[in-house]
Amino acid sequence: MTSEKPAEPIQPNKEGSTESLSGERAMFELRFPSDTKFLHMVRELARRLAESTGFDAEEAEKIAMAVDEATTNVIEHAYHGEQDREIEIHFDPDGESLGIQILHDGDALEEVPMPGFDLDKLVAERRKGGLGIYIMRQVMDDLNFGKAGSGKNMCVMVRYKRRSTKGE
Amino acid sequence: MESEHRGDVVVIHARGFINAHTVRQFEQEIERATESGRNQIVINGSGLSYIASAGLGVIMGHIEDVRAKGGDIRLTSLNETVFSIFEVLGFNQVCRVFNSEAEGVASYSDSGA
Numbered sequence: 001m002t003s004e005k006p007a008e009p010i011q012p013n014k015e016g017s018t019e020s021l022s023g024e025r026a027m028f029e030l031r032f033p034s035d036t037k038f039l040h041m042v043r044e045l046a047r048r049l050a051e052s053t054g055f056d057a058e059e060a061e062k063i064a065m066a067v068d069e070a071t072t073n074v075i076e077h078a079y080h081g082e083q084d085r086e087i088e089i090h091f092d093p094d095g096e097s098l099g100i101q102i103l104h105d106g107d108a109l110e111e112v113p114m115p116g117f118d119l120d121k122l123v124a125e126r127r128k129g130g131l132g133i134y135i136m137r138q139v140m141d142d143l144n145f146g147k148a149g150s151g152k153n154m155c156v157m158v159r160y161k162r163r164s165t166k167g168e
Numbered sequence: 169m170e171s172e173h174r175g176d177v178v179v180i181h182a183r184g185f186i187n188a189h190t191v192r193q194f195e196q197e198i199e200r201a202t203e204s205g206r207n208q209i210v211i212n213g214s215g216l217s218y219i220a221s222a223g224l225g226v227i228m229g230h231i232e233d234v235r236a237k238g239g240d241i242r243l244t245s246l247n248e249t250v251f252s253i254f255e256v257l258g259f260n261q262v263c264r265v266f267n268s269e270a271e272g273v274a275s276y277s278d279s280g281a
Contacts, residue, residue: 036189043187043218061249062256068220072188119228123262126232128225131257135221138256 026090035083043068053093062139069132078106103152110145183215186223207239210272214245244272
């Protein structure tokens with residue numbers, strides 16, 4: 001998950017349509033120290049925010065799960081467990097989707113390609129990690145890693161609303 | 169988080185949420201069981217509201233060793249949220265899940281480990 005290679009900027013756009021995701025103020029912004037004791041609060045907040053912006057309880061739970069995993073990744077892999085660094089989360093809801101950015105000043109993270117995610121293999125190898133990114137990819141519609149206009153590294157996730165979220 | 173013995177089986181009562189902040193406590197409970205030579209483990213999740221990948225990782229990290237010693241890690245009484253996390257990951261293929269603690273405990277004597 002940690003990469004030596006600097007992450008590619010995400011959809012550079014001089015018109016600023018992407019910049020609004022990374023540079024301008026998001027509708028909701030949260031700043032907190034990189035301490036795992038705040039993970040529960042962040043997950044609860046993400047869940048309630050998703051519910052308040054029109055996702056049903058089941059969807060909101062999944063979005064919250066992805067936010068929890070993404071934030072955990074930042075603490076563990078970008079900040080290597082340092083507790084006093086800053087994490088910023090932007091939530092940008094619109095009528096059809098919820099965009100979420102997790103910004104940090106730590107090491108750039110990127111999605112490790114996992115062709116044919118093999119849980120049995122991970123178990124056989126007694127691997128404890130690698131699940132978080134898989135959860136994020138499973139529950140979010142878009143998942144990208146890159147650099148924000150501010151120079152911070154970021155993880156960008158989007159979840160679109162389903163017409164019906166049951167039996168999806 | 170606490171454990172109790174049901175014959176040879178250790179039942180761990182997982183409570184609240186397991187995330188990167190609380191996971192060490194969960195892992196210690198599993199290690200306490202295995203270090204005392206008890207490898208037939210049931211995790212009763214009736215009081216568990218959420219488990220993040222960190223918690224599932226602990227199960228993944230121990231289950232093969234426990235199985236090699238003739239035991240297993242089996243889960244019971246999961247709420248809808250936790251079960252849906254299992255489904256997202258296909259984790260129910262890795263771990264046997266039972267509706268009740270009694271079924272989970274009995275499964276060790278029904279079929280062996």
